[in-house]
Amino acid sequence: MKLLLVAESREGKLLNSSYELVAFARELGADTAMFLVGAEGDLPAYDGTLYLADSGTAGEYNPSCHKSLILEVVEKENPDMVVFCHSSYGWDLAPRIAYSLNAAQVSEVVEVQDGQLVVPACNAKLRRKVKTSTVKTVVTLQAGAFGLTEEPAGTPSVEKINQDSSDGIEFTGYEQAESGGVDLGKATIIVSAGRGIGKPENVSIVADLAAALGGEYGASRPVVDAEWVEHNRQVGTTGQTVAPKLYIACGISGAIQHLAGMKKSEFIVAINTDKDAPIGEVADVLVVADLKQLVPALTEKIKSL
Amino acid sequence: MKILVCIKQVPDMESKFKIDDAGTWYSKADLAWRMNEYDEYAVEQAVQVKEQLKEGDITVLCIGSDKVKETMKKALAMGCDRGAHVSDEDSSLKEPLQIAGVIAEYARDKGFDLIFTGMQSQDRGSGQVGLLVAEMLGLPGVSTVVDFSIEGGVIAAKRELEGGMKACVSLKVPAVITCQLGLNTPRYPTLPNIMKAKKKELISTPIAELLKVDARQGTEKMYFPEKKGGGLVLEGETPELVEQLVKILKEKTSVLS
Ligand SMILES: Cc1cc2nc3c(=O)[nH]c(=O)nc-3n(C[C@H](O)[C@H](O)[C@H](O)COP(=O)(O)OP(=O)(O)OC[C@H]3O[C@@H](n4cnc5c(N)ncnc54)[C@H](O)[C@@H]3O)c2cc1C
Numbered sequence: 262m263k264l265l266l267v268a269e270s271r272e273g274k275l276l277n278s279s280y281e282l283v284a285f286a287r288e289l290g291a292d293t294a295m296f297l298v299g300a301e302g303d304l305p306a307y308d309g310t311l312y313l314a315d316s317g318t319a320g321e322y323n324p325s326c327h328k329s330l331i332l333e334v335v336e337k338e339n340p341d342m343v344v345f346c347h348s349s350y351g352w353d354l355a356p357r358i359a360y361s362l363n364a365a366q367v368s369e370v371v372e373v374q375d376g377q378l379v380v381p382a383c384n385a386k387l388r389r390k391v392k393t394s395t396v397k398t399v400v401t402l403q404a405g406a407f408g409l410t411e412e413p414a415g416t417p418s419v420e421k422i423n424q425d426s427s428d429g430i431e432f433t434g435y436e437q438a439e440s441g442g443v444d445l446g447k448a449t450i451i452v453s454a455g456r457g458i459g460k461p462e463n464v465s466i467v468a469d470l471a472a473a474l475g476g477e478y479g480a481s482r483p484v485v486d487a488e489w490v491e492h493n494r495q496v497g498t499t500g501q502t503v504a505p506k507l508y509i510a511c512g513i514s515g516a517i518q519h520l521a522g523m524k525k526s527e528f529i530v531a532i533n534t535d536k537d538a539p540i541g542e543v544a545d546v547l548v549v550a551d552l553k554q555l556v557p558a559l560t561e562k563i564k565s566l
Numbered sequence: 567m568k569i570l571v572c573i574k575q576v577p578d579m580e581s582k583f584k585i586d587d588a589g590t591w592y593s594k595a596d597l598a599w600r601m602n603e604y605d606e607y608a609v610e611q612a613v614q615v616k617e618q619l620k621e622g623d624i625t626v627l628c629i630g631s632d633k634v635k636e637t638m639k640k641a642l643a644m645g646c647d648r649g650a651h652v653s654d655e656d657s658s659l660k661e662p663l664q665i666a667g668v669i670a671e672y673a674r675d676k677g678f679d680l681i682f683t684g685m686q687s688q689d690r691g692s693g694q695v696g697l698l699v700a701e702m703l704g705l706p707g708v709s710t711v712v713d714f715s716i717e718g719g720v721i722a723a724k725r726e727l728e729g730g731m732k733a734c735v736s737l738k739v740p741a742v743i744t745c746q747l748g749l750n751t752p753r754y755p756t757l758p759n760i761m762k763a764k765k766k767e768l769i770s771t772p773i774a775e776l777l778k779v780d781a782r783q784g785t786e787k788m789y790f791p792e793k794k795g796g797g798l799v800l801e802g803e804t805p806e807l808v809e810q811l812v813k814i815l816k817e818k819t820s821v822l823s
């Protein structure tokens with residue numbers, strides 16, 4: 262079996278997630294070639310053929326240009342599988358490539374079981390084993406699901422390619438993440454509010470517990486999107502990555518994008534009314550309870566210690 | 567401006583799921599159903615565009631059993647003008663390529679300027695349908711949009727990248743946009759609008775008329791993930807839970823000392 266691994270870079274810098282593609286290929290015991298739109302000065306540590314398009318000319322992500330480059334490499338290498346990270350880059354390109362190749366696309370693979378791909382369903386509460394019936398498949402890998410067991414090493418043999426193509430989507434620049442405000446990365450204790458708090462008035466329940474513990478409060482994305490809490494307190498892939506001594510998740514279901522931001526915490530407590538909430542998979546303790554009762558009672562108890 | 571919004575009806579994710587008899591999907595019995603969260607942003611954005619331009623016609627499309635009409639009525643009450651229901655008892659068996667194929671078949675030759683979808687569905691979560699529709703219709707497609715504006719047929723959109731960074735893009739209509747959480751603030755339908763929605767057009771078409779694409783994949787098995795880690799689960803009355811939790815925090819962490 263042969264895999265084409267589509268690595269990623271941004272502003273000429275290779276993204277580390279690209280090595281997850283290599284780990285996936287190892288797990289399958291497959292041959293590989295790699296594709297990257299990037300810079301010659303920052304190549305992946307990889308033994309094999311690297312098809313490199315210069316980010317200076319191919320530009321920052323441009324769907325139709327990157328698509329035609331990948332199709333060109335597919336033509337040369339004839340891989341059985343084209344593999345992307347399930348990232349803003351990968352999930353945008355994968356359906357376009359799959360469509361052009363008449364290939365089945367399997368999104369957000371978390372595991373390989375007896376050679377078959379497994380993906381999450383229903384907010385990670387369920388798993389789905391997928392069977393495909395096409396010659397080629399296109400897959401995206403869930404962030405963090407496949408990790409290299411050793412330091413990446415090797416020197417690629419570079420083959421340069423280039424293309425000029427545009428589909429009328431013009432990239433006009435990046436907007437950097439907001440900075441300033443609290444730095445959750447420095448907090449040793451974080452108590453986070455999820456949609457389970459129900460209404461904005463209840464942010465204080467969570468903030469009070471954080472204060473009683475001498476920590477900071479954070480939030481999941483819906484709470485931030487609803488503007489109940491400011492963005493610099495958001496934990497997750499599109500917010501902060503934190504690893505405090507204690508993380509208490511109040512009314513947070515445990516979606517992968519939230520877990521990615523906090524699962525390295527030393528000790529994790531989840532307070533949730535749903536015993537099956539996926540947060541239970543990473544929690545050291547899952548307290549099955551209504552946060553509106555439990556959290557204030559816990560705050561009182563801690564204050565009295 | 568002619569706008570198409572694609573929505574899906576999904577179970578409430580806090581539901582207690584069971585696996586169906588075939589072992590390939592969740593059982594549809596005893597679930598509460600709602601609009602896919604991402605699609606609420608799609609509907610809201612379509613309605614906002616129409617309000618801003620003071621003209622336009624919004625079709626909301628949903629593929630599913632008769633039950634999905636309840637969710638379509640919510641979209642009509644939020645401000646969509648007409649409903650296109652594609653009737654299919656087995657829509658959960660259709661893979662994203664087939665769903666996209668049906669949408670593209672419906673949209674072809676209707677001259678939509680804008681097609682909005684959610685970036686992903688909460689149950690299947692493939693994140694493919696919107697972009698596949700764009701490919702099938704030969705339109706530019708922008709995914710994971712968290713900021714959208716339009717003026718004189720030119721769209722300025724922001725795509726969300728990892729870590730809170732955004733990529734700004736500019737493109738002309740016609741285009742396909744897939745909507746990410748936080749794009750806007752979806753409105754709650756008002757009672758008068760709920761009443762008005764009852765009179766809006768909602769036409770059903772059997773899926774056979776629009777389905778021209780064969781499945782390239784299927785589900786072999788659906789199952790609950792094994793509980794890893796073996797974390798402790800505490801259940802009971804609040805005072806005892808608090809006692810237990812404080813005891814654990816004292817023993818297992820240094821934060822209370
Ligand atoms: C590309 C992308 C990036 C994303 N980035 C992020 C990110 O950075 N951070 C992030 O958090 N999310 C992110 N998300 C969203 C993520 O997928 C989830 O939608 C989100 O994390 C859900 O937040 P939640 O757990 O608070 O809400 P829900 O999933 O709605 O869960 C609410 C939970 O509260 C529980 N509950 C309800 N009432 C109570 C009560 N009274 N007491 C106790 N528990 C209760 C429920 O059982 C449920 O488990 C991203 C999504 C995408 C697609």
Ligand SMILES: Nc1ncnc2c1ncn2[C@@H]1O[C@H](COP(=O)(O)O)[C@@H](O)[C@H]1O
Binds near residue numbers: 574
């Ligand atoms: N059955 C359906 N009917 C209408 N639109 C759908 C359906 N399934 C998915 N979609 C649309 O496609 C988007 C992405 O779905 P998915 O590719 O399944 O993650 C959803 O947010 C909807 O906008």
